Amino acid sequence: MGPQDFRKMIAAWLDGSLDQEGRKLLSKLLMQSEFQEELDKIMQEQQLKGYAMQEGFEDAYQRMRSTLQTRVGNRTSYFRRYWWSAAAALVLLIAGTWYFAGETKKEGTAHAEQSTIAVIQPGQEGATLTLADGTKVLLDTLGNGIFANQNGAALYLQNGQLEYKNTGEENEKETFNTLATPKGRQFRIMLPDGTVAWLNAASSIRYPTRFAKNIRRVDITGEVYFEAAPATEQGRRVPFLVNADNRFEVEVLGTHFNVNAYEDEPLLNTTLLEGKVAVTGTRTKQKVLLEPGQQASLQKKPAAKELSVRKAATGKVMAWKNGVFDFEDARLDEVMRQLKRWYDIDVKYEAGVPDIEFVGKMTRDIPLNGLLIALEKSNVHFRLEGRTLVVTP
Known part of the structure; x- marks a missing residue:
């Protein structure tokens, strides 16, 4: 799918004409970096200005941008900046399913899998x-x-x-x-x-x-x-x-x-x-x-x-009082304890707690699923079983 087709799909979603299959496809596309970047361009060009001003859309878009980096053991891995837009989150919510599509290979890459996961709202x-x-x-x-x-x-x-x-x-x-x-x-x-x-x-x-x-x-x-x-x-x-x-x-x-x-x-x-x-x-x-x-x-x-x-x-x-997750220098188990309390979930580790350290901040007003997408980009692998988050090797 090219940039123009993607733009047409965004416009169809905004005017309500995008059917269920289209919403599912859009939710998959928005998990891919090239389409995230294209969505950023759309917003920056203000081609959807009329929609962006509705119900604080633009403000939500800006607030949901986040940067996550991880340090794994003594090795520091820097990931490109991912901008999580309100449009992406809203499309996924309307579609009714979240698709985590990633390639997971042995030796640190992700195994190819799709899973349909219920949306868990923030506190x-x-x-x-x-x-x-x-x-x-x-x-x-x-x-x-x-x-x-x-x-x-x-x-x-x-x-x-x-x-x-x-x-x-x-x-x-x-x-x-x-x-x-x-x-x-x-x-x-x-x-x-x-x-x-x-x-x-x-x-x-x-x-x-x-x-x-x-x-x-x-x-x-x-x-x-x-x-x-x-x-x-x-x-x-x-x-x-x-x-x-x-x-x-x-x-x-x-x-x-x-x-x-x-x-x-x-x-x-x-x-x-x-x-x-x-x-x-x-x-x-x-x-x-x-x-x-x-x-x-x-x-x-x-x-x-x-x-x-x-x-x-x-x-x-004071980040919690100010509506923010501050993961600066936080280890994975510390991050998970915060998520357990805020999203009312349980957390299990299949093979012990991975040696991962985070740098970055995210707002606390996004669904758990959106935050988990960012964690996946930070080399954290998991599956969600009901309200139990299982962290996998």
Whole structure:
């Protein structure tokens, strides 16, 4: 197929006249570098300007460009830049099937195979709130407005953020709520003191519906970013404490910080963006004071006795909150742990974890299938069985 025929096919898809067989063929063509380049030319020439401006098409096109390189063992392999366009992703979605066509040969080349794979969508906003009496509320299903009252606080949902508003009612009984995000969800909450917390996928935060006057304490699992609000009582600062998986405690001294306490991660990390925090090991009672840009880590297996402090790659740490996968210097198992949580999948390795290291970034708003195409270009071989990604030699 020549460039002009390809352009006609793109135009037919855009005006809705491309039949099912044509969409399948187009999805195959878009897996080939020469047609990806031709699509780039079409967009750059603005020959489809009228379509590109619809529903943020052009913006999506630009955001979905990605560059991936891999280092395999001690050998560094640089792959040409692949621009993953919104057009390619949308065509594949409309066709209803994703075709992974590649040639895989022995000694590092791919085996020729086609597979039809269901589209797995990226994560989105959503969480489950457990009230003091055990009632569970699925926040994904609610609109804006007040939906419950807890111990003198009105629970209010506003544009994807859960807020607690003081109603002025006094109640001496301390009650707790728990906000939890499953895999494939993230959420934001404003706590009763005004502190804002962002929960990554597969995370939770337990907190009182009204903080005590002398201390503010929350318990978390998974990964949570905080922007802590200052609070005083009779001229004294009220401490804000974060208990991370009962392994270390973070004392906030007025700050922005991120805590990663996922069970399947080898390190527990606290990263400071602004202000100051004091991190204390729950078992060793060792205490370290962080400055902005620093990270305190505790190794889990084998269990380390002391916290270590180092300069943090803050951009990489905060990528999840900013809607990005940052795979800079990430090994394959680290990449897969992120994909498991965001796309709600399982990952299995047929022959151990391949020795592959990545460089690059991708947006988190694309279907898993689009991201996997990029991984294939980076010498990662796999098959998708339902919601289980099997990494093959």
